[in-house]
Amino acid sequence: MDKRLSSLTEAVADIQDGATVMIGGFGGSGAPIELIHALIDRFLETGSPKGLTVINNNAGNGHVGIAAMIEQGMVKKMICSFPRSADPTVFTERYLAGEIELELVPQGTLAERIRAGGAGIPGFFTPTSVGTDLAEGKPVQKFDGRDYVMERWLKADHALIKAEQGDALGNLTYRMAARNFSPLMATAAEKVVVQVTKAVEPGEIDPEVIVTPGIFVDAIVEVANPAQEEELNRAGAHHP
Amino acid sequence: MTQKLSNAQIAWRAAQDIEDGAYVNLGIGFPEMVARFQPEGREAIFHTENGVLGFGRAPEPGQEDWDLINAGKKAITLKPGTAFFHHADSFAMVRGGHLDVAILGAYQVAESGDLANWSTGPKGVPAVGGAMDLVHGAKRVAVITDHVTKKGQPKLVEACTFPLTGVGCVTRVYTSLAVVDVVDGRFVLREKLPAISMEELQSVTGATLHVEGEVGDLICPEELADA
Numbered sequence: 001m002d003k004r005l006s007s008l009t010e011a012v013a014d015i016q017d018g019a020t021v022m023i024g025g026f027g028g029s030g031a032p033i034e035l036i037h038a039l040i041d042r043f044l045e046t047g048s049p050k051g052l053t054v055i056n057n058n059a060g061n062g063h064v065g066i067a068a069m070i071e072q073g074m075v076k077k078m079i080c081s082f083p084r085s086a087d088p089t090v091f092t093e094r095y096l097a098g099e100i101e102l103e104l105v106p107q108g109t110l111a112e113r114i115r116a117g118g119a120g121i122p123g124f125f126t127p128t129s130v131g132t133d134l135a136e137g138k139p140v141q142k143f144d145g146r147d148y149v150m151e152r153w154l155k156a157d158h159a160l161i162k163a164e165q166g167d168a169l170g171n172l173t174y175r176m177a178a179r180n181f182s183p184l185m186a187t188a189a190e191k192v193v194v195q196v197t198k199a200v201e202p203g204e205i206d207p208e209v210i211v212t213p214g215i216f217v218d219a220i221v222e223v224a225n226p227a228q229e230e231e232l233n234r235a236g237a238h239h240p
Numbered sequence: 241m242t243q244k245l246s247n248a249q250i251a252w253r254a255a256q257d258i259e260d261g262a263y264v265n266l267g268i269g270f271p272e273m274v275a276r277f278q279p280e281g282r283e284a285i286f287h288t289e290n291g292v293l294g295f296g297r298a299p300e301p302g303q304e305d306w307d308l309i310n311a312g313k314k315a316i317t318l319k320p321g322t323a324f325f326h327h328a329d330s331f332a333m334v335r336g337g338h339l340d341v342a343i344l345g346a347y348q349v350a351e352s353g354d355l356a357n358w359s360t361g362p363k364g365v366p367a368v369g370g371a372m373d374l375v376h377g378a379k380r381v382a383v384i385t386d387h388v389t390k391k392g393q394p395k396l397v398e399a400c401t402f403p404l405t406g407v408g409c410v411t412r413v414y415t416s417l418a419v420v421d422v423v424d425g426r427f428v429l430r431e432k433l434p435a436i437s438m439e440e441l442q443s444v445t446g447a448t449l450h451v452e453g454e455v456g457d458l459i460c461p462e463e464l465a466d467a
Contacts, residue, residue, distance in 0.1 A: 026327075028309075082368065082369040085313075106369075106370070107289060107327075108289075108334055109372075109373070110327075111330070114328075127376040128335065130376070131404055131406070132372065132404045133359075133404075230306035231306060
């Protein structure tokens with residue numbers, strides 16, 4: 001078994017129109033910029049994929065990464081907790097014009113919905129959002145005298161994530177706070193593609209430090225020296 | 241109007257109530273300032289929702305590593321004992337009741353302890369982040385805020401008019417004029433600036449301030465007055 005791919009183009013080739021795509025990262029930390037840009041390049045060449053539902057904590061910053069996907073018109077809906085950033089113009093303009101849908105989810109609920117999706121748990125109860133606008137229409141049940149809202153699992157067709165090291169079997173480590181949602185998303189998508197900063201042979205990663213075991217991963221592609229969204233934005237970058 | 245406390249003074253006052261060894265989450269923006277004022281001899285361990293526990297101060301400009309940030313997406317640093325974890329573990333810390341204190345900002349706090357701090361209504365783009373999780377997870381939920389809005393409207397009210405973040409969740413409010421507890425659906429005044437009269441304080445508060453026992457003097461370091 002060898003899950004290593006040789007190109008980013010190959011890594012994003014089978015994402016279809018209308019797909020739901022989880023994208024790792026919290027702001028710029030952990031954002032798989034090269035995978036996202038490869039997907040945008042495919043769209044610019046072929047017109048696909050479009051009509052995507054994207055799941056991420058945020059809704060893009062500046063004119064790179066998820067913001068660039070939105071700017072190109074590939075995204076139909078964002079599922080996120082915090083669609084604000086240093087430069088949220090791209091999302092904000094389309095949202096206020098009614099051109100993109102938003103499902104706003106409390107951050108911990110978003111994480112738990114993804115975790116539940118990956119663990120085969122269709123719903124769970126939480127006190128988060130009880131009595132607020134974000135609980136509207138959701139079942140509420142009392143446990144030991146306290147109200148809890150029922151939330152549903154969240155799953156996706158694809159996950160695009162960034163990791164630090166990955167071996168041929170798909171075992172992954174992450175770098176500092178770039179870990180964030182990625183280990184959860186790796187469990188909750190049908191097809192999980194990972195850009196790793198360093199691809200290694202099985203056995204080169206100490207089993208004690210593997211965060212995502214290879215069973216959750218379908219393919220890895222090495223991107224040495226990956227771009228960092230925050231630095232791209234500070235330099236005023238646009239993609240394309 | 242009496243001279244009010246600066247933001248740094250409000251943050252300093254809130255920091256005085258954080259116990260040694262407490263696990264603390266500070267909301268993004270103004271609450272982050274509380275970390276600067278840990279009393280001598282006490283160490284709080286700060287949690288940030290994106291997956292870091294026990295982090296250090298901001299790095300020098302130019303020394304940022306953008307994989308090492310806090311929930312406000314500002315660069316932070318490592319220090320001995322820092323731990324990383326994914327979002328499900330991070331919110332297990334929040335939602336599982338493992339945090340001792342969360343200190344958040346507010347648009348409004350009601351005498352019931354209801355908090356509004358995520359949305360000012362249907363205009364614009366709504367964003368919630370981890371606020372709704374924090375208010376039901378931390379053992380103690382404190383708010384730091386100006387006593388009134390920029391237009392002079394009370395922020396301590398009988399009932400919130402802005403969309404709620406959580407119901408009955410706030411236990412203490414540190415304002416630019418006073419320290420107020422929420423006790424059984426009432427605001428109880430604990431401390432106030434010595435120079436402000438009860439009448440004046442009540443006039444800028446949107447719900448009744450109750451007095452139970454002594455009201456302490458709210459005195460903060462003068463050198464923070466301009467900070």
